[in-house]
Amino acid sequence: MNPFGIPDNAVITIAGTVGVGKSTLTSALAQRLGFRTSLEQVDYNPYLDKFYHDFERWSFHLQIYFLAERFKEQKKMFELGGGFVQDRSIYEDTGIFAKMHADQGTMSKVDYETYTSLYEAMVMTPYFPHPDVLIYIEGSLPSILRRITERGREMEIQTDVSYWEHMHARYARWIGEFSACPVLRLNIDEYDVNDPASTTDILTRVGKVIGQS
Ligand SMILES: Nc1ncnc2c1ncn2[C@@H]1O[C@H](COP(=O)(O)OP(=O)(O)O)[C@@H](O)[C@H]1O
């Protein structure tokens, strides 16, 4: 056990819209705790770039790909006995991305139903314990758009701002209804990922949330 009261086998998942700072915080917290990271691999994703150029054509392929990747990570965390900080939850794939594309008509009804039934079947397995805590990072849309631009992934920069606006609004609704595990909400203006006192504060809050659950 560490000074924050976070069990060594805990799984901490970090959620939030694209560009909000999940990967950066995942690495910082894992380093402080001596935990492993479970990071999203953007560079080796065979569909992501194509998807941003043609949502309708590639939505289903991409969701299946993410589901498989997320599930493999889930299995790895389970088999290694926890002690992970995870960059993005599987709940966002289904609750934000797949649903958004289905609602906007860029994923067909039948594809969405196939995806959803696969997701439900996969989640109902022993490999699927819920995380001990989900840290939800939030911030204003202009700050997040600035971060997306600064990070410089061409496919994201060329995507219409309305896509990020819809996603931002969807996240705000989604977290209000999320109940699969305890949540710690964190605003980007209230921490500095490079300041050890700030990460100490976050981990203290994580320990409290886990202790109360
Ligand atoms: N706390 C922070 N303060 C300032 N910039 C940040 C912070 N966290 C992340 N960034 C920057 O914002 C961009 C997006 O961060 P990233 O962690 O990749 O987001 P996500 O994983 O949520 O998409 C990167 O350029 C990163 O360096």
Ligand SMILES: Nc1ncnc2c1ncn2[C@H]1C[C@H](O)[C@@H](COP(=O)(O)O)O1
């Ligand atoms: N499930 C998903 N569907 C569509 N796009 C997704 C999904 N999960 C992640 N993405 C995209 C969004 C970003 O362009 C990259 C990486 O996400 P990030 O929030 O920057 O870690 O993948």
